Amino acid sequence: MKNHKLIFILFFITVSGLFLFLYLTQQKNNAFLTNTSINTIAKDIKQELPTAAQELITGNKDSRLDKTTVSANKPTELSNQKSTEHFDEPYIVECNAPDNDTFPEIRTEIDKRNNQLIQQLDLAEPSELLASILFKPKIFTQNNENIPAKKQLIQYKKEQIDALLTYHQQHPNEPLSYARLLTECSKSTQNYCTDDFFNKVNEIDKNNGALWLTIANIQLNRSNFKFANKALYQASISPSFSIDYFELIQLHQNVVVKYQPNQSPLTLASSIGFAAAVSVSIVESIDYCRTSNIEDLWLQQTCLQLGLQMEAHAEIIIYRLFGIALQKIYHEKFNNIELVAKFEDKSQKPYQGIDIALMNKASALMFYDNDLARQWLNTGIQFGEKVAFTKVIEEAIWRSKDPNYNPCPK
Structure with missing residues (x-):
C-alpha cells in the first residue's frame, strides 16, 4: 500500500492537535472529566481519525482504518487492485508520497x-502586516547557553503579543488579531486583558x-x-462557532x-500548519x-443549549464533538438513559457520513491541485469543515x- 503523505499529516493537526491539548490537560488534572463523555470522545477521535492523524498521535505507521462506504460507481479498471485498495470505492488519483525519512528536509524547506x-x-x-505578525518564523539559536531555547520562545511570544496589540490598536475591529489576543488572555496574565x-x-x-466561550473560560479561571455565566449564555445563543481556522x-x-x-x-502544508497551531x-x-449543581x-439549560449550538454550528468537527459531550453530560445528570446512549453513539462517529479512506485520498490530492485546494478552502469558510470534506x-x-x-509531480 502506498505511503500516506507526510505533508498531509499537517492537514489533520487541527483535530489531533486539539485532542492532544485536551488529553494532556486531562493528564495534568486527574479529576478532569474522569467519568464523562470527553474521555470517550478523546478515545473515539483517536479511533476515527484518518490514518495519517492516527500515525501522528500513536507513532504507529502501520495503523489502518478499514471503514468504507459501498458504492455502485466503482470504475472497472480498479478490479485488479483488490489486494491493496477498497475495491468498491470510487476512484481518486493518488500521487506518490515522499519517504518518511525525508520529513526533516521537508520541514527545512x-x-x-x-x-x-x-x-x-x-x-x-494591513493584511500583510498582520500576516507578518501571525506567521513570523520561530528562529531560535540552538545550544546557546546564554539564551536557552525556552527563554527564546518566551521572548518570541512577548514580541508577537506586543505586535498584535499594536496592530489591534491601529485596526480595532479586525477579528483575527482580536481573537488571537483573546486566546492569549486564556493562557497567561496580560495587562490588556481587562x-x-x-x-x-x-x-x-x-x-x-467561540469568542464568548473563550471569555467564559477566562472568567472561570478568575x-x-x-461574568462567566453571562459569557456562557451569549455563547449558547450564538449562531456560529469559529476559531478562524480557514480564515488563517x-x-x-x-x-x-x-x-x-x-x-x-509545501505552501499549503505551511498554511494549514499555522492555522492548526x-x-x-x-x-x-x-x-x-x-x-x-443539578438544582x-x-x-x-444553558449548558444544554450551548451543546446544541456547538453541534449545529461549529466550524470544525472537534467543536461539534464537544457540543455532543455537553448534551450527554446534561442527560447523564437527569438519567435520560436512552438519550445518553444516543449521544454516546454520536460521539463515536465524528466523521459520520464521510468515507474516511476517500477523505484521506481527496485531501491529500489537493496538496497537488491548487484549484481543488481553493475550493476546499472557500467551502470551509462558508460552510465549515465537514461540508468542506x-x-x-x-x-x-x-x-x-x-x-x-x-x-502529480512528474
Whole structure:
C-alpha cells in the first residue's frame, strides 16, 4: 500500500492537535472529566481519525482504518487492485508520497520558504502586516547557553503579543488579531486583558460563540462566575462557532499567491500548519457544566443549549464533538438513559457520513491541485469543515474520471 503523505499529516493537526491539548490537560488534572463523555470522545477521535492523524498521535505507521462506504460507481479498471485498495470505492488519483525519512528536509524547506515570504511582505498593507505578525518564523539559536531555547520562545511570544496589540490598536475591529489576543488572555496574565477588552467582542464579532466561550473560560479561571455565566449564555445563543481556522489559512495563502505564485504542496502544508497551531481551550467551560449543581436549572439549560449550538454550528468537527459531550453530560445528570446512549453513539462517529479512506485520498490530492485546494478552502469558510470534506471528496472523484487529469509531480 502506498505511503500516506507526510505533508498531509499537517492537514489533520487541527483535530489531533486539539485532542492532544485536551488529553494532556486531562493528564495534568486527574479529576478532569474522569467519568464523562470527553474521555470517550478523546478515545473515539483517536479511533476515527484518518490514518495519517492516527500515525501522528500513536507513532504507529502501520495503523489502518478499514471503514468504507459501498458504492455502485466503482470504475472497472480498479478490479485488479483488490489486494491493496477498497475495491468498491470510487476512484481518486493518488500521487506518490515522499519517504518518511525525508520529513526533516521537508520541514527545512517549509521554514525556508516562509522566511523568504515574510521578508517580501508589504508592511504598509494591513493584511500583510498582520500576516507578518501571525506567521513570523520561530528562529531560535540552538545550544546557546546564554539564551536557552525556552527563554527564546518566551521572548518570541512577548514580541508577537506586543505586535498584535499594536496592530489591534491601529485596526480595532479586525477579528483575527482580536481573537488571537483573546486566546492569549486564556493562557497567561496580560495587562490588556481587562473587562473593557472582553466587551469589545460586541463590536467585533458578537455572533461568534467561540469568542464568548473563550471569555467564559477566562472568567472561570478568575472565579468570576457571574461574568462567566453571562459569557456562557451569549455563547449558547450564538449562531456560529469559529476559531478562524480557514480564515488563517486563507490569509497565509493570499500572501503566498502574491509573492510565491509557483505554489507547491509545501505552501499549503505551511498554511494549514499555522492555522492548526492555534489552540483554543474550552476545558474550563465543559468541566464547569459537568460539576455544576443539578438544582441550578438555569445553568443546566444553558449548558444544554450551548451543546446544541456547538453541534449545529461549529466550524470544525472537534467543536461539534464537544457540543455532543455537553448534551450527554446534561442527560447523564437527569438519567435520560436512552438519550445518553444516543449521544454516546454520536460521539463515536465524528466523521459520520464521510468515507474516511476517500477523505484521506481527496485531501491529500489537493496538496497537488491548487484549484481543488481553493475550493476546499472557500467551502470551509462558508460552510465549515465537514461540508468542506464532503465537497472535496466529490470534486476529487469527478476530476479523477478524466483520463487526462494528473496533477502529480512528474
